[in-house]
Amino acid sequence: MAHLFQGHRIRLLCSCGLLKSITAIYFCRHCLKLRCSNCVSHEVDTLFCPNCLENMPSTEARLKKNRCANCFDCPSCGHTLSTRATSIQTPSPEDPSKTVARKVYYLACTSCRWTTRDVGLKDQTVATGGWVEQDNEHYKHLQSLLEHYRSVAQHEKLEREKKRFSHRKSSYLSLSDKYSLPSTLGRKTLTSLSPFAHKGDVSQSSEMTPLTATSEVEGLPEDIFTEEVVLSSVTTMEQRLSSPEWQPERTADLYPLHKHILVKRSLRCRHCEHNLSKPEYNPSSIKFKIQLGAFYHVPEVRMVHQVELKSGVESNVQLSLCNPTPHDMTVALLPFVPEASDITLQKAGEDSVEGSSLSTSGLVRVVEIPAEKTDLFPTADVALPQGQLILAARDDTAEYDDQESSPSYKDDPQVVAWRRANKVGVDLLVTPKPDAAYGRVGFVLRYDYTNTVATASESRTVTLNIPVMVDVGPITQS
Amino acid sequence: MPLYEGLGGIGLINEKNTTVVLDIGSAYTKAGFAGEYGPRVITRSEVKCRETGQTVPVFQYKDQDELRHHLVDFIHKLYFRCLLVNPKDRRVVVVENLLCPSLIRNVLSKVLFRHYEVLSVLFVPSHLVALMTLGISTGLVLDLGHQEATLMPIYEGVVVFHAWQALPLGGRVIESSLSDLLLDRAVAVTQDGSEHRLSTLMKDMPDKCLEDIKVRTCFVTTLERSSRLQSNKYDRSVEPPPPPTSVSYPLEGRHILTVPGTVRELAAESLFERDQDGLTLATMILDALLKCPLDTRPKLAENLVILGGTASMKGMKHRILAEVRAAAASEHYRHNLPIASFKLHHPPAKDNYVSWLGGAILGATEAVMLRSLPRDQYLVNDVVPDWCNLSFNTCEERDEKCA
Ligand SMILES: Nc1ncnc2c1ncn2[C@@H]1O[C@H](COP(=O)(O)OP(=O)(O)O)[C@@H](O)[C@H]1O
Ligand SMILES: [Zn+2]
Ligand SMILES: [Zn+2]
Ligand SMILES: [Zn+2]
Ligand SMILES: [Zn+2]
Numbered sequence: 061m062a063h064l065f066q067g068h069r070i071r072l073l074c075s076c077g078l079l080k081s082i083t084a085i086y087f088c089r090h091c092l093k094l095r096c097s098n099c100v101s102h103e104v105d106t107l108f109c110p111n112c113l114e115n116m117p118s119t120e121a122r123l124k125k126n127r128c129a130n131c132f133d134c135p136s137c138g139h140t141l142s143t144r145a146t147s148i149q150t151p152s153p154e155d156p157s158k159t160v161a162r163k164v165y166y167l168a169c170t171s172c173r174w175t176t177r178d179v180g181l182k183d184q185t186v187a188t189g190g191w192v193e194q195d196n197e198h199y200k201h202l203q204s205l206l207e208h209y210r211s212v213a214q215h216e217k218l219e220r221e222k223k224r225f226s227h228r229k230s231s232y233l234s235l236s237d238k239y240s241l242p243s244t245l246g247r248k249t250l251t252s253l254s255p256f257a258h259k260g261d262v263s264q265s266s267e268m269t270p271l272t273a274t275s276e277v278e279g280l281p282e283d284i285f286t287e288e289v290v291l292s293s294v295t296t297m298e299q300r301l302s303s304p305e306w307q308p309e310r311t312a313d314l315y316p317l318h319k320h321i322l323v324k325r326s327l328r329c330r331h332c333e334h335n336l337s338k339p340e341y342n343p344s345s346i347k348f349k350i351q352l353g354a355f356y357h358v359p360e361v362r363m364v365h366q367v368e369l370k371s372g373v374e375s376n377v378q379l380s381l382c383n384p385t386p387h388d389m390t391v392a393l394l395p396f397v398p399e400a401s402d403i404t405l406q407k408a409g410e411d412s413v414e415g416s417s418l419s420t421s422g423l424v425r426v427v428e429i430p431a432e433k434t435d436l437f438p439t440a441d442v443a444l445p446q447g448q449l450i451l452a453a454r455d456d457t458a459e460y461d462d463q464e465s466s467p468s469y470k471d472d473p474q475v476v477a478w479r480r481a482n483k484v485g486v487d488l489l490v491t492p493k494p495d496a497a498y499g500r501v502g503f504v505l506r507y508d509y510t511n512t513v514a515t516a517s518e519s520r521t522v523t524l525n526i527p528v529m530v531d532v533g534p535i536t537q538s
Numbered sequence: 539m540p541l542y543e544g545l546g547g548i549g550l551i552n553e554k555n556t557t558v559v560l561d562i563g564s565a566y567t568k569a570g571f572a573g574e575y576g577p578r579v580i581t582r583s584e585v586k587c588r589e590t591g592q593t594v595p596v597f598q599y600k601d602q603d604e605l606r607h608h609l610v611d612f613i614h615k616l617y618f619r620c621l622l623v624n625p626k627d628r629r630v631v632v633v634e635n636l637l638c639p640s641l642i643r644n645v646l647s648k649v650l651f652r653h654y655e656v657l658s659v660l661f662v663p664s665h666l667v668a669l670m671t672l673g674i675s676t677g678l679v680l681d682l683g684h685q686e687a688t689l690m691p692i693y694e695g696v697v698v699f700h701a702w703q704a705l706p707l708g709g710r711v712i713e714s715s716l717s718d719l720l721l722d723r724a725v726a727v728t729q730d731g732s733e734h735r736l737s738t739l740m741k742d743m744p745d746k747c748l749e750d751i752k753v754r755t756c757f758v759t760t761l762e763r764s765s766r767l768q769s770n771k772y773d774r775s776v777e778p779p780p781p782p783t784s785v786s787y788p789l790e791g792r793h794i795l796t797v798p799g800t801v802r803e804l805a806a807e808s809l810f811e812r813d814q815d816g817l818t819l820a821t822m823i824l825d826a827l828l829k830c831p832l833d834t835r836p837k838l839a840e841n842l843v844i845l846g847g848t849a850s851m852k853g854m855k856h857r858i859l860a861e862v863r864a865a866a867a868s869e870h871y872r873h874n875l876p877i878a879s880f881k882l883h884h885p886p887a888k889d890n891y892v893s894w895l896g897g898a899i900l901g902a903t904e905a906v907m908l909r910s911l912p913r914d915q916y917l918v919n920d921v922v923p924d925w926c927n928l929s930f931n932t933c934e935e936r937d938e939k940c941a
Contacts, residue, residue: 098610101626102617102618103624103626104618104622104623104624107622118623125578126578126620126621126622196575196576197886198575198887199575202575202671202899205670205671205673205899206573206899208673209900209902209903210904212903213903213904213905213908214903216904216908217904217907217908220908268673269673270673271672271673271674271883271884271885271886272883273841273842273881273882273883274881274882275880275881275882277855277882277884278855278856279760279853280757280758280759280852280853280856281852284757284782284852284853285779285780285782286783287783289754289755289783289785291754291785291786291787294754294755295754296750296754297753301566301580301581304568304576304578304891305576305577306888307890321622322619322622323618323622427651427652427655427917428652429652430606430652432603433603
């Protein structure tokens with residue numbers, strides 16, 4: 061895809077200041093600006109298990125720590141584990157002298173052949189579930205700690221408020237005697253109630269036994285100097301960290317891992333809070349409910365063929381412009397100014413967008429992200445075609461039409477090199493600057509955009525300016 | 539006091555928007571939720587470089603903008619790959635090393651508040667909150683991370699800041715001395731079955747590989763064996779202890795590297811060898827004690843806490859304790875620092891997430907409401923005042939009391 065759109069060669073200047081290919085850019089139809097992953101607000105839309113493709117509500121995900129109850133990953137290599145069934149002979153419950161066949165299940169990795177039997181986990185009698193969860197050995201202690209510090213902090217909060225309260229009273233009413241008592245009391249207990257010094261008021265806070273230090277610690281195992289190391293029995297860092305709470309050091313202590321779930325994200329414009337992208341709910345669907353990709357709204361620029369650039373020599377670089385919208389478009393190429401897109405905003409703000417911006421974004425306080433500094437320095441001079449041209453609307457049926465049906469546009473041959481359906485070719489004359497190694501030119505793409513969300517009272521077409529950078533190619537020194 | 543039961547107070551424990559707790563280390567990042575007993579994820583602190591597409595450490599940057607981009611991408615990954623919650627309008631607790639450059643803290647705040655619009659940020663000092671996991675308020679906390687070892691004494695809940703110590707003695711030093719030792723001594727068998735010195739096959743070893751060899755085969759030897767090995771270096775008549783067994787290690791799927799037993803034993807010795815200034819992990823602890831008020835020293839020495847990933851290395855804590863005792867008995871410290879007993883704590887967590895756990899405990903209390911820096915306040919002029927750091931918080935209260 062990226063290759064198809066020559067993403068690395070032709071990049072648009074996003075409103076946040078980053079250069080991105082058209083495939084990585086969104087077009088907010090409400091702000092009439094380009095947005096990219098750097099400057100939109102990302103949100104968790106839906107949670108799902110990538111293996112069983114079940115949706116998981118966020119409350120459930122929170123309880124299950126973002127892991128699927130039914131699917132497991134191999135603790136050794138990370139591949140998905142599959143359930144294996146086999147039958148074993150067990151004593152019959154009625155007559156212990158006889159044996160009966162029973163079906164049992166265990167988990168096995170088809171990639172590295174690890175099984176739950178390797179680590180001595182008992183086979184299960186049911187096909188799904190049944191695996192005992194591991195416990196945190198320090199659970200009790202940690203729980204009492206948590207309660208303790210919570211009550212300590214709670215006290216601190218109350219004391220603070222008491223203090224503030226009494227302060228206010230004394231300053232407003234100067235009733236020093238009557239109110240100074242709780243005030244000083246509050247102050248005194250404050251330090252001891254800070255979460256770290258629980259010496260003072262422990263009586264009020266919940267039970268907690270601090271751990272004690274010891275003079276001796278566990279040393280090296282006796283046999284470390286003589287025992288062979290079997291590398292395959294010691295876990296790697298990855299294997300340890302895939303269960304952070306336990307971090308098993310030996311492969312014999314590995315335990316099946318519940319599969320981690322994934323999210324579908326939706327994207328929102330930070331300025332108007334409209335969705336720019338929203339996926340369909342169904343985990344197996346790869347479609348979107350809303351997808352305001354720039355390639356549906358912004359004329360697409362491509363280089364027609366690779367040109368060899370010579371230092372100081374003028375070369376002809378042909379670009380194609382393509383109209384993705386179902387409306388005719390007037391297009392012009394103007395000299396490069398990075399701030400070009402800002403000018404549009406002001407213009408748009410004056411005449412049309414003002415009303416709508418009041419109703420939507422007027423109430424929202426936008427948190428601006430820091431401006432991005434991008435190298436926008438062209439390494440070649442460019443002569444742009446002068447004048448306007450009209451890009452025909454996109455017509456999905458045109459492909460199947462044999463006739464040359466396109467209405468004749470009065471094209472200026474100085475501007476339009478060729479025309480085919482909704483595409484037009486234009487020629488740029490590029491002269492690399494001396495000493496530049498790579499040819500890069502810029503221009504501003506000005507086009508009339510037909511706004512489909514605008515209400516009747518507003519003008520339907522707006523003129524937009526988009527700064528474009530073209531990486532023409534390497535320059536050979538002559 | 540029903541009057542003060544504000545919105546925040548009621549549902550903290552069952553709050554839907556649980557506070558996120560981040561500990562972004564130089565090598566590994568621990569991320570999870572307040573009130574939980576372990577991080578949801580411990581992942582390498584690495585991102586894809588926006589320009590080259592290569593995986594680089596988050597804290598390897600040319601300028602502030604590059605650091606910001608790294609943090610934006612990395613935090614995106616943490617929220618949308620690991621934690622799976624919206625960052626917007628949710629509180630964050632950041633466990634930070636007090637010795638961490640303020641540039642990093644400022645950029646991190648910018649990213650959290652501006653790019654991710656979090657509700658509030660609370661910076662908690664890693665050494666201080668580590669004590670919360672033990673339920674104590676006094677301790678000498680030594681963090682053995684990847685880049686460096688940092689030490690901070692804490693007395694009655696107050697950081698004794700001027701006694702801090704830091705040396706570049708961390709996991710990375712072990713790895714580089716492991717690399718030197720291997721290139722010097724090790725041989726490898728290539729695919730055609732012939733044996734070569736490792737140094738003829740490669741100029742330097744990949745970092746991932748070194749870490750793997752370190753974690754899976756190396757250990758910290760005993761003080762007694764170490765001194766015998768040392769003496770042997772200078773006086774060949776002293777018999778060295780018999781070396782541990784060697785290990786065959788498949789290297790990049792092509793060679794079989796033999797890791798000699800001596801290398802397994804010696805790699806971590808660099809942490810205990812005196813540098814030009816005569817500083818080691820042991821002297822860090824003793825020097826810090828010397829900088830603390832006299833009456834606090836015995837209690838601090840009986841409350842040592844050693845944490846950080848490198849502390850997990852087999853034999854590490856045992857050796858540090860032995861080294862500290864030996865150094866304390868030496869000419870240099872015996873008179874200035876007469877301390878009878880050193881004791882070590884055992885936190886209820888794996889060494890590499892002790893500080894995170896402290897942050898998670900603190901993050902589940904009202905302290906988050908009382909002490910965090912709220913977004914609105916940050917956005918006024920984009921500065922992180924020092925009070926949003928817990929250590930300054932507690933100091934301030936002390937002053938208030940004194941006044
Ligand atoms: N079991 C282990 N043995 C030896 N080194 C370890 C072990 N576990 C982690 N480490 C090392 O600890 C370091 C990471 O520690 P950590 O405290 O997470 O670092 P930081 O917080 O500085 O990123 C790494 O160098 C890693 O190789
Ligand atoms: Zn952008
Ligand atoms: Zn599943
Ligand atoms: Zn596997
Ligand atoms: Zn918008």
